[in-house]
Amino acid sequence: MKVKIVDIAKKAGVSTGTVDRVIHNRGKVSKEKLELVEKALKEMNYEPNILASFLASKRNFRFAAIVPSYTSGSYWELACEGIKKAAEEVEKYNTQIDIYYFDQYNVATFNEIVQQVIVKEYDGVVIATLFEKPVKAFAKDLDFNKVPYVFIDSDIPNQNNLSYFGSNTYITGKIAARLLLESTNNLNTIFFAHIKFKRSEISVQMRNREKGFIDYLIETDFRGRIQHIEFDPENAKEGLETLTKLLENNEYPVGGIILNSRIYQFADIIQKLPENLRKKMYLIGHDAIPGNVEALKNDDVKFLLSQRTDLQGYDAVKALSNFLVFKEQPAKINYMPIDILLKDNVDYYYNYKL
């Protein structure tokens, strides 16, 4: 039988009210009784019944999640799925989550959302940290109001965030390079394919990946050529010409990497290339979004480096909930596993549900 408050009260020779005051540090307890109760608590190894506690307290939490808006099949859709899944699960702890979307190519929209969220006085916040400075400012405000917040996407050091969930994109870049070099004989040319998308977007994540990639090449003393090629999805002519030249002038395979999550768009573009040239390319991309998975299965892409994006969102919400409900302190930095996906194992990756 589990020890309950009445048991403690009996043992300490006090009423349940006094025990309650001790447990919750509500004060108004004499020194002697306080000691008696604390002793009983320890000796009987009391652990509160969370269910009963929650039922009685009528507590309820409201969280806000601030993430980029997304189109179907894109990276951020995955993260949101995780958040929504977690939202379902914490419903039983009287916890509600509102998701706010900002335009990831427009800081103003982020700041606007932040204002809205501040007004609403949430009990916890999940923030996708795409805009470092505004996030820092927001964090200060949250600190002041003692509202716990969790970062996802990329970490911002020296903040008082409860926790961070994301991936080490630098290492991911290194692994990309290693896989590319090791799995391709006589690779002497590597190109970075950059697909124009709205404003020129070079995110922290992309920069890190590139740095990791390049560092690996330096470490292993790579002597081949490295080239950057720009593609405009609307008008891919120019890029295709550059690429064609590159492939034609090379008797060996050519490696290609795309630093953002949209290698599937590149796969679409290169459909126009003749078979023999296409087969000379060894492409590595990032993130298991539907389009990329398809490209992987079609053998257009050789490897996808991924992380459980959905878990980022899921874990972030759960961390907040567990912290507030169960007072569990999460690790401050949580890197997701770096997953290597081939045509062969991608189904099992995708198949595994939260």
Place this chain on the structure above:
Amino acid sequence: MKVKIVDIAKKAGVSTGTVDRVIHNRGKVSKEKLELVEKALKEMNYEPNILASFLASKRNFRFAAIVPSYTSGSYWELACEGIKKAAEEVEKYNTQIDIYYFDQYNVATFNEIVQQVIVKEYDGVVIATLFEKPVKAFAKDLDFNKVPYVFIDSDIPNQNNLSYFGSNTYITGKIAARLLLESTNNLNTIFFAHIKFKRSEISVQMRNREKGFIDYLIETDFRGRIQHIEFDPENAKEGLETLTKLLENNEYPVGGIILNSRIYQFADIIQKLPENLRKKMYLIGHDAIPGNVEALKNDDVKFLLSQRTDLQGYDAVKALSNFLVFKEQPAKINYMPIDILLKDNVDYYYNYKL
């Protein structure tokens, strides 16, 4: 405000007792009232408060988990960690889990455990399906008593298990072969290292991996040599001699695969080989147990193919709990993701906690 039973009762013009009888199908309700209540239930979109329900019901579940006994740092230790982790989490639902250990090289010990478990009349059982026939017999008994059970390790088709959590070892074998061939130039010799361990253990899992591996070689028209080498950890002389000959007679790299989870033992054995020969080997192993991870980091092993073994145990317990507590029906077959681990990403794999 959430709808509660009294609200339903009021709306339907009956007492809470009647609503309760309808909700739980306890019968003894007239047709008219039943319809009234059901209508109210639907219209008000009633969802029970799990916390209150659990508190009131004083329900408590007892699960048994039947797994192989293990030594520290071995495969089954991981699975048990998952089970224990899940056990902690479901404690709040008044659920207790007893873990039973059998000797995986001795069917009799399994049958003995089964008898013990049957007597204790558990509410749910997790079974590591190493011994197919006895498991089937046990499953029949559980079916008869309407006790839900979940398989882990390998699936046994055509059983009434609630669910299965495990990995597709055939595909894992294929991927092993692909990685080995693609990441090694001029590979023309592959050996299967088999380390003797107690009785000759060739598990279903190992057979599957081998089949997948060989099938890939056939598919890709591999023309090299394939050899099986036996190693006795007590007396590795003979095996080492064979291996030495193999390496010396070969100017190209040699691939090696270990089908069970103990490639770290092989890594120990080959420490006796001269550096130049050791470096000629490209080894692939299975499962991220501590010894293997170390071997991976030491560059003795090139790839580890893994699955979240701990998740198998964790998910199995959670599936039982969610089924009984929340009436959630899990998928019947759940393959774990097939994880590819390199020296570079293994830390992030291991680091990620349940």
Place this chain on the structure above:
DNA sequence: CATATCTTTGTGTGCGTACACACTAAACAA
């Protein structure tokens, strides 16, 4: 010494549900 004030302690109610039990009315048997 009576009264006011403050501190400490105990009691009671409610959270939403489950379930035992009591009660009613109708049907049936003796």
Place this chain on the structure above:
DNA sequence: TTGTTTAGTGTGTACGCACACAAAGATATG
């Protein structure tokens, strides 16, 4: 008629805890 059974229904208590409130005791004030 009376007692017994049975289907249908409502009531009350308990689950373990939180919290408002009442009570009691201690101290201060005039």
